[in-house]
Amino acid sequence: MIRHLLIFSAAVAAALTGCRAQPQTHAPQVAEGRSPAGLVLAPLEIRSGDRVHRFTVEIARTPAQQAQGLMFRTSLGPDQGMIFPFSPPRPASFWMKNTLIPLDMLFIRVDGTIARIAANTVPLSLDPVAVSEPVAAVLEIAGGRAAELGISEGDRVSWTDPSAAGE
Numbered sequence: 001m002i003r004h005l006l007i008f009s010a011a012v013a014a015a016l017t018g019c020r021a022q023p024q025t026h027a028p029q030v031a032e033g034r035s036p037a038g039l040v041l042a043p044l045e046i047r048s049g050d051r052v053h054r055f056t057v058e059i060a061r062t063p064a065q066q067a068q069g070l071m072f073r074t075s076l077g078p079d080q081g082m083i084f085p086f087s088p089p090r091p092a093s094f095w096m097k098n099t100l101i102p103l104d105m106l107f108i109r110v111d112g113t114i115a116r117i118a119a120n121t122v123p124l125s126l127d128p129v130a131v132s133e134p135v136a137a138v139l140e141i142a143g144g145r146a147a148e149l150g151i152s153e154g155d156r157v158s159w160t161d162p163s164a165a166g167e
Contacts, residue, residue, distance in 0.1 A: 033162065039065060044083065044139070044159035046106075046114075046151055053149050055141065057081040059161060070140055071098040081141040083159060092138050093130035096121050102143025107131040112156045117146050 033041055039058035046053045056079060060066045066084050070076065086092065089110050096103070105118040118129045120143040139157060146152075 037068075039082075040162055042083070042159050042161055044081070044157065046149075046155055046157050048149065048151050048155040051150070053151065055079050055081050057083045057139065057159065059163075060084045061163070069094075069099070070101070070103065072100065074100055076101055076103070076142045078142055078145060081139055084138045084140075085161070086136060086138075089134040089136045091130065091132055092135050093128045094121075094138065095128055096123055096125040099123055103140045104143055104146040105129055106139040106141070106146065106151070106157065107135045108137040108139060108157050109133070110136045112136075112158055114151070114153050114155050114157060117151070117153055119146060120144055 035041055035058045037058065039060060041056055042059055044055045044057045046055070058081075060069060060082055069084070070082055084092075092107060094105060099121075100123050102120045102123055105116075105121060106114050107116040107118075109115050115133055115135055116131045121129055137157075
């Protein structure tokens with residue numbers, strides 16, 4: 001009788017184990033038009049001669065979003081980036097503190113042209129990466145990508161900011 005009770009208990013335990021809820025294996029849902037970090041996503045184009053390079057960028061609008069930037073990220077897709085718009089335009093200076101991946105920083109004038117490209121910035125560096133003239137935005141893309149695509153100073157950058165249309 002005890003032996004039958006032990007076998008029965010083992011069978012019940014096995015059955016209950018098989019009925020447990022399985023952990024979810026898919027990624028959590030991200031709000032449409034937002035990055036996993038919660039930032040608004042926007043299309044961006046860089047016109048370089050007769051070529052157009054398209055990116056999807058996160059918009060870092062607030063001082064907190066701009067201070068966080070791409071810190072602690074371990075990767076950035078080849079057609080992804082982050083844009084830091086400034087209103088009013090101003091000289092800009094960035095550093096790579098807590099940024100784990102090399103980035104290309106494109107400093108963008110009010111007219112949309114690229115004033116400076118700081119290529120392959122050094123991860124974790126505290127050295128300032130700056131431009132002396134006022135800029136309307138800074139675009140960060142994967143390190144080396146600007147050279148790979150033939151993007152250079154003077155090329156034109158444009159993006160659509162969904163907030164301008166009432167987000």
